[in-house]
Amino acid sequence: MMAIPSIHMSMFFLVLLFFVTSILSRAIENQTSELDKSSRIRAQLEKINKPPIKTINSPDGDIIDCVLFHDQPAFDLPELKDQNITLEPPEWPVGYNISEDTSAGDENIQLWSASGEECPNGTVPILRTTEQHLLRASNMIGRKDGVGSGHEYAIAYVTGEQYFGARTDINIWDPITNRDEFSLAQIWVLSGTYENKNLNSIEAGWQVNNIYLENKDPRLFGYWTRDAYQTTGCYNTLCPGFVQVNKRITLGAAIKPISSYNGKQFILNVMVWKDPKSENWWLSIGSGILIGYWPSSLFTGLKSHADMMQFGGEIENFSQQGHTTTKMGSGHFPEEGFKKAAYFKNLNFVNSLNQLFTIPVSKLQKYVNRPNCYDIRIFFSKYFGSHFYYGGPGKNPKCP
Template sequence: MSMFFLVLLFFVTSILSRAIENQTSELDKSSRIRAQLEKINKPPVKTINSPDGDIIDCVLFHDQPAFDLPELKDQNITLEPPEWPVGYNISEDTSAGDENIQLWSASGEECPEGTVPILRTTEQHLLRASNITRFGRKGGDGSRHEYAIAYVTGEQYFGARTDINIWAPKTNDLEFSLAQVWLTSGTFEDKNLNSVEAGWQVNNELYLNKNPRLFGYWTRDAYQTTGCYNTLCPGFVQTNKRVALGAAITPISSYNGKQFTLNVMVWKDPKSGNWWLSIGSGILIGYWPSSLFTGLKSHAEKIEFGGEIVNREVNGHTTTKMGSGHFPEEGFRKAAYFKNLNFVNSVKQLFTIPVSKVQEYADRPNCYDIKVSSSKYLNTHFYFGGPGKSPKCI
């Protein structure tokens, strides 16, 4: 056989081998996607198509992902409401956040009694993901996280409450921008960080559009192997039938125009020990079971409020914006803000956090900054955010 035919045979064999490898890889990826979708999605009693393209599945309460947890699987849970913190008067809470705050339920849609709304994860979601097995989790991808936050520490904390200004910041592909409250114990360095988090986010990897969305998150090992957003893994127990974690929220603030806020409160129920989430005027969304945690079984050691972005740019800084995309100095109706910073103390009382106790942290102040203050109408509050890449942020 001539050298020409030997070379030709080798060339054809190589192409066929690569084609078979690619086909095998695609089949393997497809089977992994199907397996992941079966884990996340539960059989719906009713399906609701949201105007923004989301699909909401109404799942029987005990069929939701949380009940895949061994410690919850066989429990006959009675939905006894939690004790509200002393000093929290539901009737006086006038912030935005009633049960029509989400696009899918704004027309009056709701899930039937005995079911809860779960945002459906589709193959399209997972095909966009940088890591299928870590879909719905923070960390583990080498991306840089940047912050502009206010925080308090040094005491035992049993809850936090605040009003978060709602925006829809521009974000790059596979990056996110959020505004949230964190309640934590342990440390990132010791890998024992426990955290419960809630607020709004724009996340191009997790969702299929750039609407701001209500979300929650938890971890007990510094985001290594435990925890996730919303109900994307067993953890958060959804109890509300008209408000879904992960679904888009409305209305949104506009620059130099009308401002809208989302009231968020996370606190430890003294009866059950579970960490409950409420929004607006006392609307219970659900809870993170105490059994998920180690340090947070007892109390939080730190409360943080503020913004976070992911920066995946290799050369220079990302153009992903935080908050309104404007710096704190621009003030009301232009910069994003948190107002009415509150904490729950050891005897379950809700108090305003004194401005003298609040510390600021911004790791890239030329890109995203924060300015804490106090006033008669906003109480302890702060403006935060920024444009990302700019002449002074490179």
């Protein structure tokens, strides 16, 4: 074997030393970064998870903390922190009537409270957040840009006027989703634009997502942003924002019952509107059940009014091998119709006088970016009012 000259040997060891040092340096940097990230998450968890007065263990694995009303995350906001709020109920929109078939709209919609459990007076239920919840939520929020790659839609929308609220009935499904994706049905109340980075959005409905891998049932959720999803906003109570007021229903917890294909349909009546007295944006479900509100001070454009409302389904598609198999709605196309396809019915808006009106079908526009994967069909009938069927299976022979 030929000997390596000493000068070459020295060069060899210098290169080797540099290589090993670089690897160790990167490893230390990565370890430091992970420690910093872990420290930030622990600090955030301490802020979110307030000391409970009572803890309720739900049969579906959720942990519900009953915290004092003024201790909930929303009151960490500087503009709310020192306010001594006397909570007054909002003014219901004129013309709002309890729907006759909001079969999933009573206070037993969530399993944790279905047995009669509720939080004591003066407290509100907050779904306990774990480190894994935060990690998954941060990944999702970074992708929840409304128009970004990977997002696919089947929505109906109205624009061109000033809107002060939206209301609809959404039937509840539990679409199969891939691990890193979500499927939802919701209302969007919007002001501004994504392109100008001034988009204000309030969103509410049901969602199956990867924040809660332990339980893939649909969950009641809310979301907000005031800068096009860049640095503000979050799901539910994962950051200061939404003010919870209900003792038996909380954002983030799973909802039941669920509609069945060609069987019984269960409805979630959702309304988001601006209270003319407080100017806060309230969320109600079911038969006039108030869940809570987003303070007007959170927003810029929505401090005044909305200029667009959207209704419909959205999924994430991050499949690397063809289209995702994540389903939207029932997982069936709209042409299958009632009891088979998912639907929104009784599409309403609230005007500047706090009056509720049906959205005329003639003013509804639709947006579908992958019609062979998910689609929408808009109709009007005496019983369903302005309504639409939407959704689809995702990957199929026409959507490979």
